[in-house]
Amino acid sequence: MTIKEQQDELISDFSFMENWMDKYEHIIQLGKELPLIDDKYKTPDHLIKGCQSQVWLHTEMQDGKLVFTADSDAVITKGLVSLMVTVFSGHTPKEIAESEIYFIDAIGLSNHLSPTRSNGLLSMLKQIKLYAVAYEAKSQSQKNGTEL
Amino acid sequence: MTIKEQQDELISDFSFMENWMDKYEHIIQLGKELPLIDDKYKTPDHLIKGCQSQVWLHTEMQDGKLVFTADSDAVITKGLVSLMVTVFSGHTPKEIAESEIYFIDAIGLSNHLSPTRSNGLLSMLKQIKLYAVAYEAKSQSQKNGTEL
Amino acid sequence: MQHVPDITVPALDVEKIRKDFPLLQEKVYGQPLVYLDNAATTQKPQVVLDTLIEYYTRINSNVHRGVHHLSQEATNAYENSRKIIASFINARKPEEVIFTKGTTDGINLIAYSFGRGEIKPGDVVLASAMEHHSNIVPWQMMCEDRGAELKIIPMDEKGELLMDEFSALLTDKVKIIAVTYVSNSLGTVNPVRDIIAQAHARNIPVLLDAAQAVQHMPVDVQELDVDFLVFSGHKIYGPTGTGVLYGKEEWLDRLPPYQGGGDMIKTVTFAKTIYNVLPYKFEAGTPDISGAIALGTAVQYVQQIGVENIQAWEEQLVEYAVQQLQQIEGIRFIGNPRHRSGAVSFLVYDIHPYDLGELLDKQGIAIRTGHHCAEPVMDFFCIPGTVRASFAVYTTFEDIDRLVAGIKKAVSMLR
């Protein structure tokens, strides 16, 4: 699935839920299924700034695609991280860097999460995009390197 | 006239005036008729504290009675001082010290003057009573002195 | 239905009181609001709002020095509010009541002025282990500035001050003690009479942070013999941006001023400035006139209900809350003081307080989560934060029932 398709699927999943308690149930469930980060990556430099709860995010390149693992000390946050990972994991840096992200607003998360939580979500998004841009730049310069 | 009679006369004078502009006319007029203080008494220690405009007050004992002269750099204040002087001048320290002052409220001055001005009026009243008490105390101690 | 304990003092008609607070009639996420974040700020009764509007539509004007009618009316109302507040805390004189922006402003004022006037290098300031940041940071800044040291009265696991250690800390180096009357994070009511007595035996003045006290219990500054006392208007049903600093006249006369500007001076030349008398010396600039006046109304509102009645009612609420919350599996109270007022802090299993708070919110229940601006307390208990429910005169037993049910539901989802 493309990043766009992933988002549309999430939006559709959430659209069937009547109220916010149900949506939270779902978010929490997704959090429980999140591929856990290796404990050795739970270090301060893997922490994402701007979250009231702690969020660790690790990125790895596998076959030209970025794979994210993450964890949080708060369960709902973990669920939100999981949404991010679902959308972004397994795509190339270029795809991620160029993607347009609309599912957060579409699901209503930006309006209904507490502001610190939704700020945290935006920090996460920023961090993921930054990783992608960095990887993309690196691979570009390597490419340029071999062509020299 | 006693202090009480003086007050009643003032109250009656003012009661004929319909509005505050007329009352002020009258106050200003009284100010113009105020027995002026000798210039040599216009010194800082004759100043009354607590007035926004400057008020000098001088007290003299004549035949066992206190005589007040005063001045102010503001005309309305001068009129108010004049009310005070009219009520108190020419009475014994004892009469002044023991007098009950009600004309300020009865005329409505405390409600209708600007607060700094009515504070000033109260300061003046306090000062006059202080003078009286001081003179009274002095004369008592002198009496006691001769009797010793 | 939960069991409601015997209500011993029904001197307070809570249903009638609730009608006075427009915001309590609101719904959140389709649910009637349960507002249990009163330690952060209280809701305002209609009379307070009416006072604000009455002020702005009838007498709004700058106070003091004004010759015109509006200015006179505004000044009267403003100074009358000072008198109401003075009588509420039983100050000797209205001049001992200084209007501030809030507790934080009041503490900063004293920390600065006291530091400037009284503190030498090597001196010591005492605060307690359960202070709000607002009663720590101003003293830290002042101590840094003056080369003084901030020392801490420790507490135990129950959240009670260790009074022996306090006595041991009282050396001749101690120049002032700043301590909270009631802890906002633990609910502990401190033995302030004992603290003040011991301090005064050594001529040390005491500042009480009464931000969580004045709305919950009778506070009499003369009976306490306290030197400085501060509180926030917005936590006692008054407007935001208001607060009170009480100081003994001797002290306020003695300390240098804090802010400079209009009203706080008697005469200004470029060479020399002579400061005004109390209370103006400490009220530089145009004050929050409408706020101060409406705070007077809020205090009168409290007086009408009777602060003793509020105390009796809230003590039952706290007791009931502790009793009901105890029955939640996995709950752990943070702070278990003998004498508690206004707030209950807790955690459930290892659930992040933030998660619990979010799911309570979605059920229409407003509580606070986090460190409650008392990080040293969190560090002491080695926790990232707590969930805190805090009460007011309009809190009901049903509110607490909804809280307990809400927690149970949230816990079932989160585990």
Place this chain on the structure above:
Amino acid sequence: MQHVPDITVPALDVEKIRKDFPLLQEKVYGQPLVYLDNAATTQKPQVVLDTLIEYYTRINSNVHRGVHHLSQEATNAYENSRKIIASFINARKPEEVIFTKGTTDGINLIAYSFGRGEIKPGDVVLASAMEHHSNIVPWQMMCEDRGAELKIIPMDEKGELLMDEFSALLTDKVKIIAVTYVSNSLGTVNPVRDIIAQAHARNIPVLLDAAQAVQHMPVDVQELDVDFLVFSGHKIYGPTGTGVLYGKEEWLDRLPPYQGGGDMIKTVTFAKTIYNVLPYKFEAGTPDISGAIALGTAVQYVQQIGVENIQAWEEQLVEYAVQQLQQIEGIRFIGNPRHRSGAVSFLVYDIHPYDLGELLDKQGIAIRTGHHCAEPVMDFFCIPGTVRASFAVYTTFEDIDRLVAGIKKAVSMLR
């Protein structure tokens, strides 16, 4: 009937505007109120009052850090007001806008923080001869504390700054210049662009006291390139107890904080405290949430009318007032600047301003008398005070006619 000059820019419907202000409908001593004390404080439009009530009845809650719905709504509204104000003065970022209690509070903040961070013994602070006490005393206090010196940019008999003398005062010792944009006692509009340019040529930052500017003329902090700018909310149709400090991000980041307490710190331990980012670093304690939000509404109100339109209207009022007052026998203007805004100060014969003020008041006309918190200005002119009429968007030509008639009547009684 007085002659009304050609109204060149009728872009403003003053009768409609007056209806927005409930207090203007009041009578004083049976007379329709003529309110000409706007430099002291302005009246508030209904929308500002509505915002206050809406806040308290719908979303009142403490801001920041709150997990629940109300806290979220209150935080959004509060931060949105910061954005409105940032855009009003064209700040680069909302974070450059700090909410204060008023102009006095803002100047004290900068005087303290700048003093603490940047001033050494022997340094010089420059202020002007026409400053309000609030822009003198904080600098005096800071200079005393730091062993620095306050020097004064002199003015002439017209009430205009002597710019040559200003240039001569600019030595390497000067570390900051604090000057008023518009004089509250004389109405003078200072050549602030020139002052800033000369200051910046020497890397000296400038603080503008815009308390009498923002409500009368467009103010663009980027175009001015000013380093700090302060104003009061209550003088621009907002609530009492509110104000704004604008500071360039570089400066605000660089200066140490002012007050300590909740919100202005990132982490607190008893050993070390780490300060928060802008704007929170300078906003300790619970802010005046309702006030800040309603100030945003007041600013929007001004924006809707258009501050250029207000300026054009008020310029005509000032011109008309000067022209009409001139015809009063014995009148003497205090300050006759080429460029004047918002206020006219004067004396008539040797009549005490206080007497004049009192008799105007009894005719329903509210003006201010006295030193206007600018005693050095009074000393300069060797007078005890002035009578000052000051204008706002809702002032009319009829108001000025009533003022002139009122003065004539008072003078006839007083002489």
